[in-house]
Amino acid sequence: MIKVGIVGGTGYTGVELLRLLTQHPHVSVEAITSRSEAGVKVSDMYPNLRGHYDTLAFSEPDAQQLGAMDAVFFATPHGVAHALAGELLDNGTRIIDLSADFRLRDAAEWAAWYGQPHGAPALLDEAVYGLPEKHREKIKTARLVAVPGCYPTAVQLGYLPLLEAGLVDTDRLIADCKSGVTGAGRGAKVGSLLAEASESMKAYGASGHRHLPEIRQGLADMQGGSVGLTFVPHLTPMIRGIHATLYATLSQEPGDLQARFEQRFANEPFVDVMPAGSHPETRSVKGINTCRIAIHRQENSNTVVVLSVIDNLVKGASGQAIQNLNLMFGFDETTGLNAPAIMP
Amino acid sequence: MIKVGIVGGTGYTGVELLRLLTQHPHVSVEAITSRSEAGVKVSDMYPNLRGHYDTLAFSEPDAQQLGAMDAVFFATPHGVAHALAGELLDNGTRIIDLSADFRLRDAAEWAAWYGQPHGAPALLDEAVYGLPEKHREKIKTARLVAVPGCYPTAVQLGYLPLLEAGLVDTDRLIADCKSGVTGAGRGAKVGSLLAEASESMKAYGASGHRHLPEIRQGLADMQGGSVGLTFVPHLTPMIRGIHATLYATLSQEPGDLQARFEQRFANEPFVDVMPAGSHPETRSVKGINTCRIAIHRQENSNTVVVLSVIDNLVKGASGQAIQNLNLMFGFDETTGLNAPAIMP
Amino acid sequence: MIKVGIVGGTGYTGVELLRLLTQHPHVSVEAITSRSEAGVKVSDMYPNLRGHYDTLAFSEPDAQQLGAMDAVFFATPHGVAHALAGELLDNGTRIIDLSADFRLRDAAEWAAWYGQPHGAPALLDEAVYGLPEKHREKIKTARLVAVPGCYPTAVQLGYLPLLEAGLVDTDRLIADCKSGVTGAGRGAKVGSLLAEASESMKAYGASGHRHLPEIRQGLADMQGGSVGLTFVPHLTPMIRGIHATLYATLSQEPGDLQARFEQRFANEPFVDVMPAGSHPETRSVKGINTCRIAIHRQENSNTVVVLSVIDNLVKGASGQAIQNLNLMFGFDETTGLNAPAIMP
């Protein structure tokens, strides 16, 4: 049994960690911090947790308490992990950061997109990008893992077999992505009200979004060289789920694409290549850590279309964080992540 | 490990049994029948089950195969269990019937509401009404359990402490109930289309609904004597969940109602009496077997209002069925039913 | 053509007034005020208004400007109309107040429910309660009309024929009401987020709600004497619509209830008594000023159930406000309110 803490636990990724960890036999949540809700029991804020964690309450962040943990999850806005990571690592606590703080390797690029200097550039070298399907071995020994963003996870997994095999023109990749509203977090914004966001669809960030450099960095790693990517996210009237529709132009005859995808992911416990002709639904991964993928090629066209769906709060955040923890601590990779999705 | 079969597995209660049973360590699903989908793999019909039950396919109902099971669930329209129950019981197979076939003790009343003669009146005497909070001991030894309907479960649990204590006027109980659309099943009906049922609220069956006699029978058992009940169900634009708002007139000063409810359900693993002043949300029980209850009394009023929420497919059907199975086979009552609800 | 102003125009009732008034041939909106959005064009905030009101912008409230109007709508939180009403009336401007400021005749009761002294008790005598189906003649000559709340409108219209005819026991009326989320306004509250309020149903204010005294006052007017009313509102996962389910015990044989309702409302342009056995859907009144009503009586029961649906932003607010304006200024009562609901 390992002891873990959660920093910034009032948001959706925080409560999702709590929910998922009820099913983990080797993890005990010993602390969950929130300045604004300090003293409030987690089950008072999230009644789905009544009967679980009945004594756990939010507390003020306390470096000493956190430093006594085996691992700490950061479920915080950007900048917070920068400030605390060094001290925790020095104490021997391993870090699984769900925020954007250590996803980009280039501190200058980080600063440009987040509008403030990078707060811990000295740690960038050892931070490991926590996409197990690409970096599993490094994750196992990492002290500091940057859990990928939700869009970046769906997009990278969908493009992975194509780019690793060098089959497509990387100058003009197009990722059209649709997300449920929990992607915008639990903040009380008018645009996220049911009265505003339901019964409607809209794009946002069409001129540039913070996940763009993260995706570009990840895709470039797959093939070598830079990529030209257009990424447009859309707000979809549902609670959870990301549907990434990925377009790429074939640069050569690819052979049997379906077989290529199936082979690449044959040993991946959380990537499900659907049968040829499928159209995965986001609801089929609601609440679980699976990414389901389907591949299409329209007749007489050299454009390949990849459909990739995840739950933004699970494989796109808290589930993938636990998958990383499992790897880091030598547990079976699927521990605590075995339940099927709820459907309908 | 016991072997179970599911008759009529293509509907929502069937797939929900499959989903929940993935978490049950002592049950193996050996057969699932469907005339219309015979030969289809369950994971082709319900992609959330991919990676679970990968070899299980729907089959034609076969009495011999079913008779080799320790228990059989009926997730069928009314009338089917009537036809098969006798033979299965003779084979020593125990039956957990999620349909309405054995809920009413009076065959004539059943015939009146369902428009056909009761098909197995000889079995009515031994059928046990599977509401564990009321009939736990009888369930443990039952061969044939009738799982309560979804509305009846929410309504009976909410009224239980009031009626058992004889605190209210039973001549004029009012149960105003709201259900998500899965209550209407998986049938392709125009009225259940997203385009018709979302962004709207309506009552149905306001002049009389089939769950009325079941609820009346159950409430009458609690206090003795008959009850006068008005029950109006409403179709709510959500997938799952029942919210029962129950009204009763106090016939005497009741003392501390909150304490009465807490005491009555203190040892019930699946009834959660919320703190005074609470308003339970249906989403707080999404996917789980819990009924959450709150009690209100408006100032200067002798009307008590009980709010009772369940997931219609879990505590209102498949979860309660497994709770009954656990009791019947001597497993811990909560086995396989421990995960928290997904929220948000 | 009359000139009107809207005070507090950024909320949902404000924009709904603007939307509806585009169809009114005799009204020109000359001013719309908002301290927080002063200078912003209404069509920038509400893109549905692009192509309409293209030059109208929010402005600081200005008593002189408002005093030059023929009529002013208040679409404000409580207390604002108290402060401005006297001066406007003195200038000859007539007031249609959508807030709660002048709905209760008793200043002390108002103060008790709203937690502050009544700000204009001297005007209470002349304020007319703007439910045209009850007070049409007084409205025609009123200088100050208090537009009924959304729940009170649906509840009063549903009970009206029963109470005027003295058919039911008024000691124990029960109004179980369901509202879409726009009833909670446009404020950015966590509980109103799509991620929190969709796919769920809950009651609120079950121990007492501010609309209770307004409804009680209105019902008491219908029959004489006081009424005992239990009112429980529920938050429903949809944008618009109120569904009131009303219960009453018959105190005598009522004759043909359907005919009584049809006769009572035969000349009402905005009350539609549905055929016997109907279940009105809230979507059938989306965007329009109609209240649809159906009456049910379950077999062997002396409980009558009335189903009453409105659009909370139209008949429950802005549409009824325009209906009042039409009466006050001698226009045909339906002017500008003739379009059918959108369905689906």
Next chain:
Amino acid sequence: MIKVGIVGGTGYTGVELLRLLTQHPHVSVEAITSRSEAGVKVSDMYPNLRGHYDTLAFSEPDAQQLGAMDAVFFATPHGVAHALAGELLDNGTRIIDLSADFRLRDAAEWAAWYGQPHGAPALLDEAVYGLPEKHREKIKTARLVAVPGCYPTAVQLGYLPLLEAGLVDTDRLIADCKSGVTGAGRGAKVGSLLAEASESMKAYGASGHRHLPEIRQGLADMQGGSVGLTFVPHLTPMIRGIHATLYATLSQEPGDLQARFEQRFANEPFVDVMPAGSHPETRSVKGINTCRIAIHRQENSNTVVVLSVIDNLVKGASGQAIQNLNLMFGFDETTGLNAPAIMP
């Protein structure tokens, strides 16, 4: 006043024609046909129409009755207009066909996509494609207008300024489109149930969809020569609305794209070019005939992204049909189509 008939009036485009035509001062609906619902009053099937068309009932299709109309709308599955068009035209009745029967100019291509021979190839020469923004003058004198499909309308309007000006590479256009569920019609299909389609997003027809040849034909007309188009539609959990996200690679520096779009559509009453940087929401066109468009170009990219939203039942079907009728009969083009969208 002209007399019109509607063939196949029970579907969503039929009822939407009825709804919109209540606001048209020069059109009288004299007949609406449906074999399955003959004899049923339209207001019994669609309660939003109660108080409008109170005497209109569905009738069996009758060529003589329809031949007495000035115009007939076909709101039918494909093939029906083929069978009836010739006789009606011979009688002098003008036809506005909302089905796919006359959209493709090439009978062989039609036969290939619809799996049956074209039923009226002799009429193809005179059929006019009813996209007023492209073919306004021909529409004015047409006897037979093929109303564009919903996706084709959103896609063509979005690409129009780019293709007419020859600014983009037409070999690799990508149209990623999202539609509400009414696009699938009123048929009772499991996949369209609220329990199946809400809280989820999925693509469909990713390997080829019937609207593809229609869009290709329209785009080819704009620039000359053929186009290479990848079109992927998605089912979105909302009732109405299409959001088309259009990608194109610039083949030259385009100058001020915003200004180009504004100029191209300056005189179009139903195309609204939003301010630079906008993200149009589908709800901003709910119920109205407007297409709202925004243009984006990400930094250091030669990919232009056009966002184009319509209501699939209005500009994508019934509203555009009435716009065509207005042109054909010399009415002001916006007659009956002036109301703003409902929002929220």
